[in-house]
């Protein structure tokens with residue numbers, strides 16, 4: 350409110366032509382600090398930050414090869430494609446395949462390994478340290494999308510790389526202000542030179558109106574809060590553990606993974622959609638069905654993402670609803686675990 354009165358509802362221009370306000374500068378400083386980097390650069394969304402940064406880096410670094418994880422987000426794929434740089438896709442989270450691809454390239458050729466920390470469909474987590482080790486060994490730069498981890502993991506909400514003490518080993522860390530931080534916008538954090546390079550050449554940065562100042566101020570407030578407060582992260586972890594335990598108790602198979610996303614396998618697209626529709630219509634619970642082509646045929650699933658503000662009462666209702674619907678659909682359950 351106060352920021353809107355002071356600075357207006359919109360930025361009124363692009364970052365370079367009158368659209369940069371104090372709030373944008375403070376937010377970039379907050380983000381650089383969050384990831385332990387010299388600088389950060391804001392974009393209007395996480396999608397734009399990936400698209401603009403990867404296309405600018407890969408096309409601007411002469412003869413650069415991008416090594417892209419097979420399950421990378423569309424925004425990374427589009428950015429790499431737009432760069433027209435040579436691109437090699439390595440098997441998802443497969444270090445041996447990444448190493449084979451790195452070792453087939455000349456040591457002095459510029460290389461950029463692009464990957465995510467938490468992948469949102471199977472909710473698995475990349476072996477960041479080992480990827481950084483390979484990058485050092487084969488003279489490659491690294492670009493990590495932490496969109497599903499910032500605000501949720503790490504002692505100051507900096508993501509998986511922060512939790513594992515690896516932030517200084519990554520060339521670029523990318524994130525969103527729109528998911529866990531609850532506002533909108535995207536960014537990269539990196540060296541001052543790299544951020545300047547992207548700032549100077551990325552059309553997706555240069556030729557678009559800056560985020561509204563109040564949005565920037567709101568995102569900075571959210572980050573400042575989550576840097577200090579552990580309450581949300583602790584509650585989140587407790588809720589996730591509670592949902593997993595309750596699913597086990599009623600014998601519903603969910604994919605084990607080290608993250609906050611709980612995929613419950615249905616294994617049939619029509620039933621998956623039906624259960625999701627019924628959950629919303631009959632029980633007032635919104636859970637997305639994930640069908641082919643997002644996931645392979647036969648692994649259709651519901652993706653449950655508990656939040657810190659869900660209550661035990663909410664979880665009771667979810668478990669009761671799933672029990673009803675699993676019975677209606679005659680879906681297989683696991684043998685019940687001993688209570």
Ligand SMILES: *Cc1c(COP(=O)(O)O)cnc(C)c1O
Nearest residue numbers: 394395396422496525527534535
């Ligand atoms: C959502 C998402 C993005 C894009 O972020 P937005 O801020 O929503 O544009 C980038 N990468 C991944 C992995 C995402 O899931």
